Amino acid sequence: MRLCVYRDGGTRLGVVDGGDVVDVTDLAPAFGVPGPLHAVLEHGIDLARLRPDGRPRRPLADVELLAPLPRPGKIVAAPVNYRDHQAEMDAPLTVAELGVFLKAPSSVIGPGGTVTLPYTDLRTDQEAELAAVIGRTARDVPEAEALSYVAGYTCLLDITVRSTEDRSTRKSFDTFTPIGPWLTTPDEVGDPGGLDLRCWVGGTPRQSATTADLIFGVARLIAYASSVMTLWPGDVIATGTPAGVGPIHDGDRIVMEIERVGRLEVGVSGAGARPYATRPGARAVVAS
Known part of the structure; x- marks a missing residue:
């Protein structure tokens, strides 16, 4: 699985699936500046649960990718x-x-x-x-x-x-x-x-x-x-x-x-x- 953070009307969490990005932001806990992926890791959520099945998707080329961890602890x-x-x-x-x-x-x-x-x-x-x-x-x-x-x-x-x-x-x-x-x-x-x-x-x-x-x-x-x-x-x-x-x-x-x-x-x-x-x-x- 490839997990990305991207901008699309706000900061989103996505699964990269082929040439598409699938929005799984709703599966992430509430997050601030460190971002949704950091929140998922801090809460101990199994990454395998972030499945892209049946969720909205967009061409990867159409979104702005951000740092997956924009403010790591260290x-x-x-x-x-x-x-x-x-x-x-x-x-x-x-x-x-x-x-x-x-x-x-x-x-x-x-x-x-x-x-x-x-x-x-x-x-x-x-x-x-x-x-x-x-x-x-x-x-x-x-x-x-x-x-x-x-x-x-x-x-x-x-x-x-x-x-x-x-x-x-x-x-x-x-x-x-x-x-x-x-x-x-x-x-x-x-x-x-x-x-x-x-x-x-x-x-x-x-x-x-x-x-x-x-x-x-x-x-x-x-x-x-x-x-x-x-x-x-x-x-x-x-x-x-x-x-x-x-x-x-x-x-x-x-x-x-x-x-x-x-x-x-x-x-x-x-x-x-x-x-x-x-x-x-x-x-x-x-x-x-």
């Missing part, structure tokens, strides 16, 4: 979780030594959105990732049981400024976490450790890998993260990016695709970008 991300990316970045440590970090929920945008570049003179990169969405509360979960806590999978772009700040700062600018286009349930995805992942920027291939090359696979990552913090329904686990990250520029289109999960596309804008030295908190230059 985004837990894995740094340096592919060996080829470790080599590319000349990073001495991996997720095994670095642990996980958090991204701001306010950085989320949906499919068709626009990544806004903050600086004119610093490199900003795309990082395409498989994301797992937590379906029930998880704390100290054994690795062997971890996948049973996953409600589904989606595509995620971890946009990153190459600066000196901590990861949580340079990856948390508004618009820096595109998610979508929908949540695909585990029964359709199968083994999350054997999915092809690809990414293009401006039509040029950038990343091509398989999640089999993850250092911490999805289950180990959930087990590790849940040993540190309680994971709640609707939390997003970003599993890390393979080699092929590179600079993005004003006017670019970023497209990523994960086998059996989905295809996510966003734009890039440099409108409003400013020199790094003019940011709040920048050290003043003292004349000699």
Whole structure:
């Protein structure tokens, strides 16, 4: 099952069925800003109950898809979780030594959105990732049981400024976490450790890998993260990016695709970008 959130006279919850979206909003609990899918997960509703039989449907191309989880409780991300990316970045440590970090929920945008570049003179990169969405509360979960806590999978772009700040700062600018286009349930995805992942920027291939090359696979990552913090329904686990990250520029289109999960596309804008030295908190230059 593929579950989407879309706009059609209001925010709606839909099941993607072929080329159509079927409205199942009436099966969701009352919801606010976090959205109907988040409400379904928080209330522990079995996703299999959101059946599209006999319900209103529209062509998928006629609706505006939104982020399936526009305000997750937290985004837990894995740094340096592919060996080829470790080599590319000349990073001495991996997720095994670095642990996980958090991204701001306010950085989320949906499919068709626009990544806004903050600086004119610093490199900003795309990082395409498989994301797992937590379906029930998880704390100290054994690795062997971890996948049973996953409600589904989606595509995620971890946009990153190459600066000196901590990861949580340079990856948390508004618009820096595109998610979508929908949540695909585990029964359709199968083994999350054997999915092809690809990414293009401006039509040029950038990343091509398989999640089999993850250092911490999805289950180990959930087990590790849940040993540190309680994971709640609707939390997003970003599993890390393979080699092929590179600079993005004003006017670019970023497209990523994960086998059996989905295809996510966003734009890039440099409108409003400013020199790094003019940011709040920048050290003043003292004349000699």
